[in-house]
Amino acid sequence: MAILMLSVLSTSLTQTSRNYISKRVSSYRPLISDSRVNSLFLRGQVVQARPFSSGADLPPHQEIGMPSLSPTMTEGNIAKWLKKEGDKVAPGEVLCEVETDKATVEMESMEEGYLAKIIHGDGAKEIKVGEIIAVTVEEEEDIAKFKDYKAPTSSASDAPAEPKSHPEPTESKEEKAAAKAPEANATRAEEASHSGDRVFSSPVAKKLAEDNSVPLSSIKGTGPDGLILKADIEDYLAKGAKDSTPAPGLGYVDLPNTQIRKVTANRLVQSKQTIPHYYLTVDTRVDKLIKLRGQLNPLQDTSGGKKISINDLVIKAAALALRKVPECNSSWMDDFIRQYHNVNINVAVQTDHGLFVPVVRDADKKGLATIADEVKQLAQKAKDNSLKPEDYEGGTFTVSNLGGPFGIKQFCAIVNPPQSAILAIGSAEKKVVPGADSQFEVGSFMSATLSCDHRVIDGAIGAEWLKAFKRYIENPTSMLL
Missing domain, CATH: 2.40.50.100 (RNA polymerase II/Efflux pump adaptor protein, barrel-sandwich hybrid domain)
Structure with a gap:
């Protein structure tokens, strides 16, 4: 028993x-x-x-x-x-x-x-x-x-429903008014308008406005003392969508934004609004670089490797310059600056799906043939929309080249957060320059513009990096040592 x-x-x-x-x-x-x-x-x-x-x-x-x-x-x-x-x-x-x-x-x-x-x-x-x-x-x-x-839909759905044995008490007018504007009890966020007056908004409303690039000074708040609420921002956005209807008879097509384009747009806005950019430009003579490429590619053809492009040589030069000036291989972390030991170069690739930036890891330690092979494989993956997270995460510096593919002479790129610098490469063009014995000669020059986060990279440091980069480009055999 x-x-x-x-x-x-x-x-x-x-x-x-x-x-x-x-x-x-x-x-x-x-x-x-x-x-x-x-x-x-x-x-x-x-x-x-x-x-x-x-x-x-x-x-x-x-x-x-x-x-x-x-x-x-x-x-x-x-x-x-x-x-x-x-x-x-x-x-x-x-x-x-x-x-x-x-x-x-x-x-x-x-x-x-x-x-x-x-x-x-x-x-x-x-x-x-x-x-x-x-x-x-x-x-x-x-x-x-x-x-x-x-x-x-939420954690509330898992909780057992409470029995309603008694009718809910009727709210007083004061209680309804308090419930109608819960954001008014939150800490107010301030913003100075163009006229010098302060604009008050709830934190939720301010965040929504920032995400949609809405100027708070152009909105009239409906909360207590003119406080801008989340509903005010939503009404503004709804009205804006209505007002964006084109005039009658104007032909147009609305193209839906892909996920990557939405994220890219938000990150670019964040970068320009929060990172203090400044730009440094140098012209680099690339005659020796072009000559070296002409000598290496026949060897690549013989061994069955990929042809080396000017961009591959630029990536290698940028990586070696980062090793010489590691301050540019860093990120702003609010309370400290994080300086990376690895030199991982993101390479901007434009595709039908949007802009991708796959990464070449430890580019400073790899040979030109390996870099050329990896860049072409990653670019093809980007075009096929088949990049894996490990193919684009962990970059410490970015290179964007609009010169070779599109003939752009010079441009300023936007820093790719959380990185602190991006290199914009323009096209090479021939110029007449002084030669030996008071003679003149023709040389090929390529522009290179470094966009820097001034919180991390001071002007002299950025100039030091460009000096090292230019030295590698103009003496490319030193990259093979």
Whole structure:
């Protein structure tokens, strides 16, 4: 009898424990979806939350969230699903293709099971990171139970509903007014207008205005004492969209912005608004550089390697100059300046999908043939929209060349944050210069403009870097030593 009672008590405690764990895991599901997905899903693999059943009618299942595939990614699109509902999945198999702010990445499963429900189908856009996109189960017979499954929209959906045994008390007029303007209780953000008057706005409204480049001084606040609220910004944006309708009879087409173009636009605005740019330009004579390239390419043809371009030589010279002047290989971190030991050069590549900047890692340690091969492979990946996160993350300096491909003589590029400098290369043109014995000769000169973050790179340091860069370009054989 005692043994029977002990067995019953043990079973009861086990069931109670499982029910408690089920409730705890269910209540923490949004946290699992956000934090684990963000930190672990960096290489195209699915990180699955493993909760118990979220309801009495649902068996154990895994909710797959939209992963964070790059430091700047806040939302993504589903390009297409390679698995359909009911399919069996195994570790390493590709579930779907996710379009991020940088490229299209294959999303792999990490566990065995069955794809029970696809929440967001092919072409779904602007899915927030951590938002549930699919559900998998371990047993095939459980698939049908998720036919009408709907993903919870917030953590509140997991909390049990409170019984409404009593009618809710009627709010007084004062309470309604306070609830109508909750932002008024928040800390006010100030901004000086052109007229010298202060403009007050809530932090939420100010952030929304900054994200959409809306001048607060042009908005009349509807909050207490003229405080600008979030609703005021939204009304302004809605009115602006309405006012942007073209005049009757004017032909036009609205082109939807891709994810990468949205992110690129936001980062460029952030860079110009927050980084104090200044520019330094030098003309470098490239006759010896062109001659060296002409000597190396026949050797490349013989060995079956890729032809070396002027841009490959520029990348190598920039990398070596960064090694000589490491202050330019740094980032502003508010409380300190981070100086990198690795010289990783991002190379700007224009494609039909937008502007990509794949990275050549440790360019200062690589030979010209290796750099040429990597740049061409990365450029092709960018054009195919198949870059992986490791192909573009971790750069410390950027090179943008509009001279060779487009014949642009000189331009100033925008710093690519969190980097502190970017090199803009123009085209080479012939000039008449003084020669020996009072004679004149013709030389080829290429412009190079360094855009610097003045918080990190002082003018003299930027000039020192350009001096080192010019020395390598004009004496290219020194790069082979």
